[in-house]
Amino acid sequence: MSNEIPVTQVDPSSEPPNKNNKPETVDLYASRKKIYVKEVKGTFQKIRNVSLTLLMGMYFLFVWLTLDGQPLIHFDLPAREFHLYGVTFFPKDFFLLSGMLIICAFGLFFITTLFGRVWCGYTCPQTVWTFIFMWIEEKVEGSRNKRMKLDKAPNSTEKVTKKTIKHSLWLFVALATGLTFVGYFYPIRELIVDLFTLQANGWAYFWVAFFTVATYLNAGWMREQVCLYMCPYARFQSVMFDPNTRIVSYDPNRGEPRGGRKKSVNPADVGLGDCIDCGQCVQVCPTGIDIRDGLQYECIGCALCIDACDEVMEKMDYPKGLIRYTTENELEGKTSKLLRPRTFGYGAVLTLMIGAIIFTLVTRVPAKMDVLRDRGALFSFNGEGHVENSYTIKIQNMSEVPQTFNLSVEGLEGIRILTTTNVTVASAEIRSLPTVVDVPPESIPDTNNTIRFYAESETDPSLILETESRFVGPRPR
Template sequence: MSKEIPVHQVDPNSDPSNNKKKSETVDLYESRQKIYVKEIKGFFQRIRNVSLTLLMGMYFLFVWLTLDGQPLIHFDLPAREFHLYGMTFFPKDFFLLSGMLIICAFGLFFITTLFGRVWCGYTCPQTVWTFIFMWIEEKVEGNRNKRIKLDKAPNSSAKLAKKSIKHALWLFVALATGLTFVGYFYPIRELIADIFTLNANGWAYFWVGFFTVATYLNAGWLREQVCLYMCPYARFQSVMFDPNTRIVSYDPNRGEPRGSRKKSAKPSEIGLGDCIDCGQCVQVCPTGIDIRDGLQYECIGCALCIDACDEVMEKMDYPKGLIRYTTENELEGKTSKLLRPRTFGYGAVLALMIGAVIFTIATRVPAKMDVLRDRGALFSFNGEGRVENSYTVKIQNMSEVPQTFTLSVEGLDDIRILTTTTVNVSSGENLSLPTVVDVPPESLEDTNNEIRFHAESGGGEAIRLETESRFVGPRPR
């Protein structure tokens, strides 16, 4: 059924009996029609299989890997620590997350202006998991025709068995997905043991259940509905498309008019184009569209229709490429431009943000020190007649190993630290150390004097920290 509302030109002054063509009635709120996707093999499907294997392998494997005793990727929310590939980040590093999100956004914009929705077709999690679920469905229930026949068949033990096996496998994959996702926040080895021994906390069960159900529904039941109605990318992609964007397209100049014919018949002799109207491109489409109708927001750029059409063209001894990655300009016989102002703009911002994030990470210090002066009392005199100031020294160890720091202070003659000068700071710890500093009154040059605190770690790679503070005393005589 067409999704377009038919419009007819009607002359109100003409005889109604002359308007013989009746308008069709289209239900704009019709229920979803299940899409039975036909399995196809081809060049682009092999590319997707490789990307799917790599992405799923990374997702399920990285959660188990460790580096120097720490998980390779671990978002420790209670401790407010984020371990990524041997580096530890803290809430103070939030700007790095912002930079990475900007990189992802402009990377998506840059790729979209060049090649359309290749992200959706090859790497989007919804696409990846949907193809896994469709593969399971194909193996359990059979090919497209068998699945259609099975759904129309009356209930039987054989039908119930196949449906039960399919949904059990779907739930298994969904559960593995939920456990793995939560494993990036809750150490996976502890999570598995705690979940199945009923020792995990309630939030762990909630989130594992949530992502299990979400995966099962999105990839098993909703499928293309997520892409069509829930994903915002399908709506704003048109802003990034232009006549030079390379997208999956049908070549009407070569394919029209359509029609079936014998393999021995030459299209030019029978007045037909190369399209034999077999419908294979529609049967393999995971969103159920007909690519021959032109560019549609439902198209996710998966190129399954290209593989299906190329297979038919090969059997008919016709040149491949009736459906292909091409541009609107190329279809009209014009020259396409790969680089244009829009791509330069997105590319420049992308390169700038990548460079900024790399520079920030490369120059990121493994520890930080802050000194806060006690504002409860400006100064006091101790038993030796020296002027005292109180401070809180905060040392944050952002390295992966414990550090031992030695504190010192300079800036005034005979200045010294009265409290502890050697502190041990664990990996990821943010230590607060009350510190008292004194100085002889005759060393004061003013009521407000500049001093500098130093902290030095000699273990492993030497770390030297320095920060400025103020020492307050009486007015010099």
């Protein structure tokens, strides 16, 4: 099936498209050309190496850490419990997750208005894993030129060996990634043992295989295609850009007209700019663009082109910064503003949400008590002639350690709990306790009276739960 559509020039004021006035064809689909990224060293590559090491270290290490015997991070879906840094969250706490997602979104918007796509260039998982896979490829197959030569060469023992080693290492990293990801939902120590002894359930095998294949394909084969065609951020990022956004840019005023020359030649003497048209900025770009063509949605802000260009400028004894982080206003000789209404708006919402989440977490009580009155009977009299009401006390322990509570009740003179007043609740447990309360008839002022139940923790004396309920009695005489 052809991908070409005939196009004919219909503007009568223009020259015909060709002498025979035949329609031209425009290819609407171009197959992907493999990008061979050249290694570069420089300031921004060092920053990326630090961020990559920290992020990968956190990802692969945190899954193994425990606190009081409980994984530091564990999303226990069957039990509907989420353990994060010693705090247990339940489905009712999902509003906190929503708040955190809003913080992440506005944090991304805020940073983007200031510095463009630095998230994509330094911290995006796709970028992090892609750079790891490219590093493996370079160590196994050699420099950019060697990799290009190897791919063009016919199959040989050397080529097959290098390709096998590369893909084996890719699969190893992908498998480690899949195991680690599933380990946040299925305790990693149990997961490893259960997988290799064939004791794990089918879903564990499925998700490990799924994330292994996804990592291998995305970081090893698709790479920039994920950023260009699958990531929505590349499409709407321009909405957050303005002439004051600091992005990776080429300075055409200084670089044009570009052209080759000897190091000893003064560019002004030959009518050239500082750009020697070496193409290094293109060769190091992981998405294969030419930054000299201006801002493009494919640019992920990785700044590799800055490092490459600075290296060339240094060799030519030219000032660095032909390609740099700058703003559209600065390139035009205008003043650039860091703070502006858009950044104030994003910053205000971000600050407000962070404050709200911190306040909620600080004031969050690690336990909860509910008292349900038995509606099957209004009241009864016991052998002492006191009026009795029946209740069910439910205590939920959301801390990481067992809690022992002492129960009490107040609100009416002589009120007391006849059943047990001491209860131990395990971590993440909801304990239901049938309870009977009685009151001397002469202490009941009305048929419906307000009382309060208290649960004081022996484990943590500062933890005191209280809730209100009703005590029903006979009509006063």
